[in-house]
Amino acid sequence: MGGARSSYLKRRLLRLQVGFLLSEGPGNSKDVPICLPQRLEVASDLYLESLTGNLVLTRTKEGILVQGILHVSHGRECDRCLEAFDHAYELSVAELFASPPDANISVFSVDSNGEIDLAPLLREEVLIEESYRTVCRADCRGLSAETGINLNHEEEGALVEAGRPGEGGGAIDPRLAILQQLLK
Numbered sequence: 001m002g003g004a005r006s007s008y009l010k011r012r013l014l015r016l017q018v019g020f021l022l023s024e025g026p027g028n029s030k031d032v033p034i035c036l037p038q039r040l041e042v043a044s045d046l047y048l049e050s051l052t053g054n055l056v057l058t059r060t061k062e063g064i065l066v067q068g069i070l071h072v073s074h075g076r077e078c079d080r081c082l083e084a085f086d087h088a089y090e091l092s093v094a095e096l097f098a099s100p101p102d103a104n105i106s107v108f109s110v111d112s113n114g115e116i117d118l119a120p121l122l123r124e125e126v127l128i129e130e131s132y133r134t135v136c137r138a139d140c141r142g143l144s145a146e147t148g149i150n151l152n153h154e155e156e157g158a159l160v161e162a163g164r165p166g167e168g169g170g171a172i173d174p175r176l177a178i179l180q181q182l183l184k
């Protein structure tokens, strides 16, 4: 951590002003592009590497309906090999922000400043999306049950060694083995 990782976009950017839509009648809507291509704080326990996409805000009788697709990039740890990787996926969002606030209609609401805060909604959606097992790649080989070594690296390491015959003890080219015998 530290260095470049310590700078990030504040979660304040996830607040959207919707007062103008509230003053319009039901059925009116507005496209809101989301373009946050940098590390972003969503909550104290959740930072994303980027968040982009497009939301459509629609004025309904109960408040503001937020719909759209968001592209999430989240730096995570592979469940199988424990290596850090970039988990990228799409979130489909469809949520009503009640106005006036009404817990019977939605847990989300438009606040007294005419703003909606996407952060709690986003955090909830991300936690649901990431609640199942996630691996760095479909064919991740995980850790060796015996040695705990990352088997993805072990395979790469073996290939490198095979490409340099003669170095090291075990991986000597059989055609050179006879020369080694002669040198002894």
Ligand SMILES: [Zn+2]
Binding pocket: 078, 079, 080, 081, 082, 083, 135, 136, 137, 140, 141, 142
């Ligand atoms: Zn993995």
